[in-house]
Structure formats: structure tokens, C-alpha cells
Amino acid sequence: MGFPGAVADREDADYAVLGAPLDVSTTFQPGARFGPERIRRFSQSYDDYDRRTDHHFSKCGVHDAGDVRAWDDATDYLDYLGGSLADLHRDDVLPLLLGGEHTVTAAGVRATDPDTLVVLDAHLDLREAYDGNPWSHAAVVRRALDGDPADDPLSAVDGVADRVVLLAARTGSKAEWERAEQDDVTVVAPEDVADWEPDLAGEDVYLSVDIDGADPSVAPGTGTMEPFGLSAREMRDVVRQVAPHAIGFDAVEVNDRDDGQAAALAGKLLKEFVFSHAAADPDH
Structure with a gap:
């Protein structure tokens, strides 16, 4: 089952959906491997037309490239996945990555x-390692900033971000909060997200949506729920603000432990991302 409206051929695509069902370091409730399939399935009922942007999703040049089947060696998998995403990026096709656990974001950033x-x-996901694993989903933002702790770049791609903005982060270890105080990290608390004004002009931005940024009452189908999160509308507003600056997007940490609420939100946010990005592009 492809993502609804993702009907463009690969050679004609401006965007490409790619599933990454990695689920090897989940620390509480597993099931993120079912995320890509559920996001596609629970997006089937959405209308193709968006009144706000006057765009049809099916005419935005979105291709569904299927899934990159995951295996249990995370570093090897991220290397392979990163190569697939880099191929899209080199062809000026914006990747729309569906997780899978949050670790897959490292491949998108690379x-x-x-x-x-x-x-x-x-x-915060700023741990140097979790249970000795530097490629845990709890360390993905640290990897995106600081790279491979083994100082052994993967063969396909090894990009890192210059800075990170963490929106709605509300928990972390003492060491993570200390790392978050450095100049390359900005943390915006959940209660301040609605007033956040992004300063992204002239920058290439990668947007990662961990569905647990939402309050569990909104999206209970995720591995590590944390109360006092964002509403669906607050999540949507962030996506709309950031999308025009983005060169990559992912939605991660959706699992199969609810009635589809988390997957439905992730799919809707993906569509909001494409509509907002396409509306800001004069070629659309």
C-alpha cells in the first residue's frame, strides 16, 4: 500500500516517501517497525485537495519508493539507508522518511x-550512549550534532547539523540538559512552542517529527510516552512554519499500540509538510 496521492514516477518526483522500519533500540514499547505501513494506511481517508494552499497532493510530485527493509545491525542499516536518501537528495528529490525508531533520522541528516x-x-535524545549503545534512538540528536563517536565515518554519507532546535522537549538526563546548554542547541519548552518564531532564513533545514512530541492523549501509539506535550494543532503549526526552509523531513516513533491516532497524525503532518513546502516553491 503506497502513501495516498504519491503517484509520481521516480524520474518526475519532487518528493519521495521512503519507509525505514528500524526497531532495534526501542527502550519501552516496541512496534515502530509497523510505523511506515500504519502511516500509509491511516492516511487513506484524507482528501487530496488542500484549501489553504489550493494544491492537490497528487499533483505535488510525490513518489512512494516503498520501504528499505531493516535488519538488526543499526550502523550497517543506517549506512545503507543513508545511501538511499543521499541518492534522492543528489537528484533534488526531497526525502519524506517514515520511521521506524528515531535513530533513522541520523541517516537523513547524513x-x-x-x-x-x-x-x-x-x-532531548542528546545522550552520548544509552545502555552502552551510541546508536540508540535516545542518542540520535547527539549523533546528528557530533557524528560517529567511533570517529569512523560511514562509507555513504557523514553529514552533521551545525545546530539543533528541540521543540517540546520536556525530559532528559542531567548530562543531556548540560549538553543542551551549549551554543549549538536551543530547547523550546512545550508551553513556549506556540510563540516560537523560527529564524531559519537562508538555512538548509531538516525537520524531524518524533510523534511523542505530541501529548499521549493525542498520539498514544508510540514507544516512550511523555505527558504534557503538544496538541495536534501545535504540531501542525510548527510543520507549516519550518517546511518552506526544509531539505528533508521525517516522521518517526509511530507504533501499533493504539487505534491509529499516532499514525493518522503523522500522515497528516506529512501532507501538511508537502503542501506548505510546495506552496512556497514558485515552480509549484
């Missing part, structure tokens, strides 16, 4: 090498 990584997430 492939696109953005100036700024904007992350909607309940967690």
Missing part, C-alpha cells in the same frame, strides 16, 4: 547535511 536540525520531540 544524507542531506543540513545547517539546522529542527526536532519535535518529548525527549
